[in-house]
Every structure is written in structure tokens, then in C-alpha cells.
Amino acid sequence: MLNVNVEQIQLPLAHITLAAKRYGQADKPIILALHGWLDNADSFIPLAEAFSQQGLFERYQLLCIDWPGHGLSEHRPGRYPLHWVDYIYDLQAVIELVSDNQPIILMGHSLGGIIASAYNACLGENIAKLVLIEALAPLSESADNAKSRLRKGLLQQQRFNRQLARPIPTYSSLDVAIHARHQLTGLALPWCKLITERNMQLVGDKYAWRSDPRLKLDSLNRFTFEQVDALMTTSDTDTLFIAAQDGYKQLTLSEQHANAWFTNIKMLTLMGDHHLHMGNANQVAETIGAFILN
Template sequence: MTIPLAHLSLSAIRYGFDGKPIILACHGWLDNLNSFIPLADEFLRSDLAKHFQLITFDWPGHGLSSHRPGCYPLHWVDYVYDLDAIVNYLIPDPNHKIILLGHSLGGIVASAYNASFPERITQLILIEALSPLFEDVNRNASRLNRSFKQHRHLFNKPESNITKGYASVDVVVKARQQLTGMDEQWCRIISTRNLQFIDGLYYWRSDPRLKLDSAYRMTFEQVDALMSQSETPTLLVLGHAGFKQLKLTQQQASIWFKRLQWQEIEGDHHLHMGNAAGLINLIRAFILK
């Protein structure tokens, strides 16, 4: 599928049949919709496919989707704007709702969207994510300084120095595996969609700005006020070997989400790939209860 938004176009895939209620899946930072292939396979094998369709998409600058125009710094709120546009494109009737699923960055964006537009969400599924990131207000100046310097450095480089070619996909996959610790098969699934083959070499098609620091991050007080007390039924799933800091947020999560189910299963930060069967069982029980 192509999702033609007013400001750019996004690449997407539908699993199941058009016309069914939608589960919209939002992938994580530097990933793409391929990260949901294992989960989509389990979805199609389950009875969820009889009742719902699963739609995955590439965020701007990821996978096969358009890049944001210009040379300005990126910000996570941009993704909330994208998500609002996607939801309203897929379901233009404001009286209809969607099931929203997000992993990592996708979960951060999904939780913020739910806080702002709860009337559009029937159920929320967060995988290794809870809320927008926050930091002490005293770090604002240093963050702004660092971000602008990084962007200035990037766009003052010759184009040939910004994009580096690789002789094989294996080189890219190995580098990502060493950086993230993910299984080789998952690194390959994600990396291949983020690459393009030109004149005998593989190049990243991802927006290089994705790796630079954001110019701004909210304080805890701002995030706390945004999240408030959500009435949306929410399933939060963490991996036993996932991000440790998320395991310390259960008390805060129960304050922000009044109807929260907290689950931990085998897997790491990408548990939706390595333990897709276990995750789909939790999702099925949550949605069809």
C-alpha cells in the first residue's frame, strides 16, 4: 500500500482483508515495517485475522517512505503529526476507532497520540515502550547546542561523504548485529528494507538525520501532564531481556493508564520478532476478551 498524506507519502503493507477493523502497527527508531513480519505471520495464522486487518507502515525517513524535506532537525512530535494524518486517512469517520500498536519509538508516539486523541483509540498495545522521553530542564541548552552542531556538521559535508556504499548486505547486517546484539536473521530482515542498490554498491536509504540528537526533549512534568490518566484499555509488554529502565516504571504506568495490563515475556527489546508467537497470544487474549 501507499498512504498519500498531505505532506509526504508512506509505504505500508496490509495483512488481512480491507473493511475489517484495523490494528495499526508503528515500528521503532531505525527499524521499518519489516520488523513486524514475524508478528504479521503469527497474526495471519491466528483467528485474529478473521476479525481484524493488520496495517504496518514505514515512518518518514525509514524503509521505502519519503524523507521529510529540508535540512532542519527532526523531532518526535513530527511522528505524532504523521500518526494523526495516517489515522484520519485510514478511518476518515471520526466516530470510528482504531487499535494502536507501537514498538519502542512507535510505542512512544502511540502513547502520546492516545493521550491527545483518546476518542480515536479503542485499545492500545505498547511493546517495550511507555511514554515520551524526558530529561531535566537544565539540559535544554546543551541539547540544543549539540543538536545544531551535529546538523551543521552533517549538511556541511560533501554529498559523497554523507552516503557510504557497501559491497554486500552481509557487511551491513554484521555491523547492525554487533551494535544491537539482535539475532542475525532479524538484522537482515530490517536492514534489507533500509538499503538501496546503486552501481554495484548498497547504500542506506534512511534519512541521516535520524541518527542525530533531537533539539528538544520534554521534562518529566510536561510528560506527566500529557499522559494524565488514560481510560484506554492498554496492554504493555516487556521482554525479560528488554530495556531494564522500563521494568522500573510499573508504578508510574499504573498512574498514567487506569486500565493497564502489564506483561513480561521471553525476549529482548525486539521481542515482537524473537517471540512473535508469545506476543500474539497476549494480543489475542487482550483484544478478544
């Protein structure tokens, strides 16, 4: 159980207001946690509980944000397609707001790890240490896919715009929505419950997703491997990379790439699935704690 101060806060950025949760005291050095796609800040609750048991909050605060369109954060205005690189701009704005010009520890899971690694590649001087969970670098694909990806994305956006006139899908109870996410993703029910509750809102007497529906649309473009390689080469930030034994291999790439992109990286594979920071929180927290305090 948590034995630490927990505070719901708002981060008013110049372009959008984000919601966040702070564990610990605001005057402590920051561990900034970035969640994955369609998750939210509450995906870090199990890790926060494990950090608390370790006494990590005597030294640090854990600041977990909701990305735009996720959790309790605002959605991006308008109806234009979303682009993954915009999250890097969001992250820069958050760091400028909260860091007090001091390097922070940056921790990201999945999409959060992708954004963390890309930001560190460009502005590593703002990062004291980097923790990547089930993500090593931005996704890439062959340049041959450029036309088909853009065409698919535009047609998908066209269909999406027509659907906006339809009523918002609702659920009779939170349990129905929780089980729907469980069936769709296979994520364990306790973790579906944590994430789903923060991603839902009441519409009349029923529940609807609070998440921006545009999040489910495909990206209009993706980097080639040559672009990713040029971006990632080379960081000297002290880095911990944690992969899951049953995780997403396309997000974690290989030891060869990691050693080419990071001059000082520790790589571990731990028991668990893609959300191992929830299902195997104690071991993940022990690993991160040892890395941070070293």
C-alpha cells in the first residue's frame, strides 16, 4: 500500500493543459513517468506502491503525466490527425515547466519510452538518467510503405470524420468497459480496472471513453530505419532498458542497436508481458531503484 503523499495536479502548458499525479514531496528531485498508448498516469500506481515500499520517496518524487487525449488531460484542439512527434514537444514543455532547470530522471513505458528516447537523443543534457520500459527507440518501416501508409491514413480519417455525427458509444457500467478492454488487449483485469477508470467519463447515467478517439487512427507517416538510426546516434545518458520476457519485440529491437545508440546502457529482461511494470512491479521497481540510487 502507498505510504506517501499523492496529489492530483494540473500542468498548464502554453498550448494545452495536462493532468498529472505527484507521489511524494514537490521539493524532491523528479522522476518523470510517461505512460503508453491508450494508458494514463494510473498505469504507474503499482510501481508507485513498490517505490513506496522501497523508501524511494525519501529521495525522489514521482510525477506521472497524462498525455494529451489520455486520462484527465485536455484533447488537442480541432479534428486534424495526430502525430507521434507532437508528444516530444509536449514533453519539452512539461520539462521546462517542472524541472527548475535541473536534470530529471526520465522514465517511459511503450509510447512513453519511444518519446523519452527521442527527446533524450536531442536534448540529453536535460536528462540525468533514462529508464526505458518495453521501448527503445521510435518505430520505423521501409520507405516503400510511405505512399500506402499515407493513403490508408487519409481514407481512415475520412471514415472517422463521417462517424463523428453518430452518438458516442456508452457502457451501462464501468465493469462492462473494463471487461471490453480486457477482451480486446488481454491485459489482466486488475490493470484494466486501474487504467479504464481514469479514461472514462459519465454521459448522463452511462459511461463513455474520455480518451480522444483520434488516438486509434493510424499514423500518416513513420520514420525509416535510417532516420531512426541518425536520430538515436549517439547518447551518453546513463540508461536502463527493461524488456519483458513476453513483451512486444518490435518495440525493443536488439542489443546490437542499443549498444550502437547508447554508450552507457544496462539491458535487462524480466518476467512479464508488455505491462510488466504493473504485473511485475516489485521486481521492476527494485531494478529501477538500484539504477537510480547507484
